[in-house]
Amino acid sequence: MKRLIERGLMFGNLVHVASPVLVERYNRALEHLTGRTTALTDFHIDISGYSPEVGQELGDPLYLNPKGVNRQFILLTTAQKTAPLLDATFSTSRGILRQFIETNEAQLFALTAKDAVAGELVNSVFVAETPADLFTIRKITVEADTTEGTVRTAERLGTLIDRFRTEEDAWYDDVLIAEMIGLARETGDVVRNPVRLERMTFDQQNSWTALFGGLYLFRGVPEPGVIAAGDKAALGPMPVDTVLDLSxxxxxxxxxxxxxxxxxxxxxxxxxxxxxxxxxxxxxxxxxxxxxxxxxxxxxxxxxxxxxxxxxxxxxxxxxxxxxxxxxxxxxxxxxxxxxxxxxxxxxxxxxxxxxxxxxxxxxxxxxxxxxxxxxxxxxxxxxxxxxxxxxxxxxxxxxxxxxxxxxxxxxxxxxxxxxxxxxxxxxxxxxxxxxxxxxxxxxxxxx
Structure with a gap:
């Protein structure tokens, strides 16, 4: 594989993380998501923040993708949007991450200037024990915040500002005003510079998954079906009539x-x-x-x-x-x-x-x-x-x-x-x- 790497055909277009500041932010996010940190001072990350070097160090290539179902991510820079997604479990994951970054690019640019953004592609399945479980994944929701909870704090401050503007005696509520001032010290002026990430949800209709030897799941077509890279007999009962394999x-x-x-x-x-x-x-x-x-x-x-x-x-x-x-x-x-x-x-x-x-x-x-x-x-x-x-x-x-x-x-x-x-x-x-x-x-x- 060395020849492919040298020609940029493998691990190409990854984002290089070498700055002590970025490494420290990455570690904060990594500990926030997984409870672990890396001792590396120089590594590369993909669109999700996954690093093959960190994966090798931790002995866990799924350290940001537990059970292969709920992809977690770490954003240090919006430049990650053009990076590949390594070891993707679902074919839709990279497209979802890229759309999330592009939709929230201005906000993410501001947030990542001070902190890392950590998040997860959330669905209703935590562990896919059988191939049939994959058909219960209907929607993918992107949840994200900085490691210091800036977005959550800004939402709380926004709610208090709305109360202050609408409640009749809010001017005399010292507790409300004090809480607003305290939160504003953390977030800045959210009225002029809103700190908000779009909560995005994506339908999971047709996709490929690396799980169970590789499966093509087609639900959003006139004749739903599944095509397996391996033996279809090993799939067990499936919720669709058409079950095929490559043979x-x-x-x-x-x-x-x-x-x-x-x-x-x-x-x-x-x-x-x-x-x-x-x-x-x-x-x-x-x-x-x-x-x-x-x-x-x-x-x-x-x-x-x-x-x-x-x-x-x-x-x-x-x-x-x-x-x-x-x-x-x-x-x-x-x-x-x-x-x-x-x-x-x-x-x-x-x-x-x-x-x-x-x-x-x-x-x-x-x-x-x-x-x-x-x-x-x-x-x-x-x-x-x-x-x-x-x-x-x-x-x-x-x-x-x-x-x-x-x-x-x-x-x-x-x-x-x-x-x-x-x-x-x-x-x-x-x-x-x-x-x-x-x-x-x-x-x-x-x-x-």
């Missing part, structure tokens, strides 16, 4: 199609579908070549095409199916019939536009693991696990590829792969539209 390829294809969650890459607006297919073929070629001991250092696209020709008989079915589809997309071949049983099926799809696009692209990445770029972008835990098993040549090639073609323009690459254009008033007709409407994108998924 149920046909069933997953039907589930995604019926819920309108995917679209074929070659029909998607705003992207060069044929170019993306060729890139996926290159990743598959690299994987095959690495397995044959080929040297991939500095390999160009032309080199990969040459390698593909030399090892054509060793390339997996995914490559040949994608090649047929690319030929069709470039008007150079017949329409290929790719079914959900075909190894290339999920490589040909991407998430449809919608609030769950990131979640669906993560699932598709897990179903098409030879597309190493999508795996890295959409499902980093799965990427890191796969990377540890690859031969050295493939590790070197992939790290260099990601560092030179993705890391230099992350936003542009994501837009090129997953961006969605608004539909035109008169869209051009798709190839064989009656067939597509009747049986799904590639003729494999029949509607109910």
């Amino acid at each position: 149920d390829r046909n069933a997953i294809a039907g589930f995604l199609e019926r819920n309108g969650l995917v679209e074929p890459i070659v029909r998607a607006r705003g992207i060069d579908g044929a170019a993306i297919l060729h890139q996926k073929m290159e990743f598959i070629t690299a994987a095959t070549a690495a397995g044959q001991g080929e040297t991939l250092t500095g390999a160009t696209r032309r080199d990969l095409r040459r390698i593909a020709r030399r090892h054509a008989d060793l390339l997996p079915p995914e490559y040949h199916h994608l090649a047929a589809l690319a030929r069709w997309a470039e008007d150079a071949g017949p329409w290929p019939r790719i079914t959900a049983d075909d190894a290339a099926y999920f490589y040909t799809l991407r998430a449809a536009a919608g609030p769950d696009a990131d979640l669906v692209n993560q699932l598709l990445a897990e179903l098409s693991p030879l597309d190493v770029r999508q795996l890295f972008i959409c499902h980093k835990p799965a990427f890191y696990a796969a990377y540890a098993t690859w031969p050295e040549e493939k590790r070197a090639y992939v790290a260099e590829l990601l560092a030179t073609e993705y890391a230099v323009d992350k936003a542009g690459t994501r837009e090129a792969l997953f961006g969605h254009e608004a539909p035109m008033d008169d869209p051009a007709p798709a190839a064989d539209p009656e067939l597509l409407d009747r049986v799904g994108p590639w003729g494999a998924v029949r509607r109910r």
